[in-house]
Amino acid sequence: MTGNGIPDEYLDGYARILAAVASTGRRLTRDELLARRELGERAAEAGFGLRALVGAHLAAARIHWPVTTSPSNASTGTGTSTGTSTSTSTTDSVLAAIEQAVDAFAEGYERAQRLAVRQEVAARREFIDDLLYGRSDLGRLAERAERFGLRLSYEHAVAVAEGFVAYDEEDAVPRSVEQALIGRFGDRSVLLTTKAGRLVCIAPGDQGEVLAYFAKQAFAATDGGRVAIGRPRPGVGGVVQSYEEALNVLDLAERLDLDGPVLHAAELLVYPVLTRDRQAMTELVLSALGPLEAARGGAEPLIETLSVYFDAGCVAAEAARRLSLSVRALTYRLERIHKLTGADPADPVHRYTLQTAVIGARLMDWPAKSF
Incomplete structure (x- = not known):
């Protein structure tokens, strides 16, 4: 274990590489680079921070810095005492090896992180699709919901915002609306996403102020788009019902040319x-x-x-x-x-x-x- 809490396994073979480079001046081999990348991936999967890992590599380089023994006064012939030093060429080779090793390690670390992000995005999208379409086992769906901040045993209501163009989660409009919600309410078990080009906000049924604020922000961010809010419904299936109500209201609004940027399903039950x-x-x-x-x-x-x-x-x-x-x-x-x-x-x-x-x-x- 290093001084900053990084297990020695993530530095395996590092000291040997530095010693070999110091004696030969060579660069890291393909197999050595591959091994450093694999260690970086494993460290990322284990949850260690990249800053601490780089620090551990630099500290290990200082501890295992290779030295050579040479006569201290050989050029003057004034004595036979000895000292330790590292030649300039050796220093350059070792620094280059450290750079290669750390770069390969960081590459593996970042590759593992990108994969984890893609998997998280895919899992979130799959959950949202299952939730809004009512697919999957209800018990399993409720378990997955907690991972994304929703407790489906409670009532939830869904608001859907429709702009003049289609949006996905990476667009600036959904991100700006989400930042506004977080800035105003913090973490209130709210899920904001996109579906079929529309903005979708799922919130606890007793927090109407969250959906009202979402509607206000979505209306502004979409340059005057229309927002529909479904009625609060209990249970896992309640989210689907509220979502479908909101979609039906948007359809009604288009067919009937209903006025008002925010329409509530509860107020339009007659249709x-x-x-x-x-x-x-x-x-x-x-x-x-x-x-x-x-x-x-x-x-x-x-x-x-x-x-x-x-x-x-x-x-x-x-x-x-x-x-x-x-x-x-x-x-x-x-x-x-x-x-x-x-x-x-x-x-x-x-x-x-x-x-x-x-x-x-x-x-x-x-x-x-x-x-």
Whole structure:
């Protein structure tokens, strides 16, 4: 064991190499270099720090520094006393050997570290894929989760951020969001990753402030991307459910052009309910809005008019502004809809049927896609 706690096995053969180099002036052989690399790999796998290992090599070089014995006054003939010294050429050879040995050792050490990092990244990615897709044995998945800071016996919620480009874990955007989270909350059993080009944050269900902060940071980092937050769910399968809820919300937001950078699944439960019975929704859309296909220009302009009118709270002036129409032109369109469908958008009784049908049409991309 060296003075700094490095076992002697990682210096095996080092002193012999220095002695051989001092006597011959040669460089290290291929086998010697290979042996130093292998020792470096083993030291990395054992968890020793590179700084301490290099220090151990330098200390061993000082202890085993080769010397030669020569007459101290041979050039003057004044005496026969002897001393020890190392010639300049020998010193150069030994220093070159130390450089070669340490470089080969560090190369092996770094190679082992790179391999360990790749294996860790691969294991993390495999765990994330299994977690978000609900694959693998649940008990084993829960055990693996603890390695990455998650305790899946508790409730967890998932937030998903979607930008204008796809991201992976090595990109600057995910790293900046992760650094912001760590800087604000430290280690709170939060996992931030990417999946299918989106940012994904998994946090304990009782820590809504973490996901809210993630949403804020992700919105800024993605230059105005959209964030969806699933409901907290218990157990291993709860992460999958919350993740899928968040994805469904993003899909709904795109189809319905929902406002707001942050959308919560808990606030949008009505939409999955409306589309759960697709056959019933199809019949409603065709019954309530089908007659609009007889209008000049087809049904789409009138469906857009209804959608904006409802989103504006049925305020004609605001809806006209959003559609870049005059109030008179908007009123004409509403009257046309009334005449074709028999339902008056201004009548509260008819309004609910038309609004539900419009939501269904947007969710099912009708009439662009026929039933």
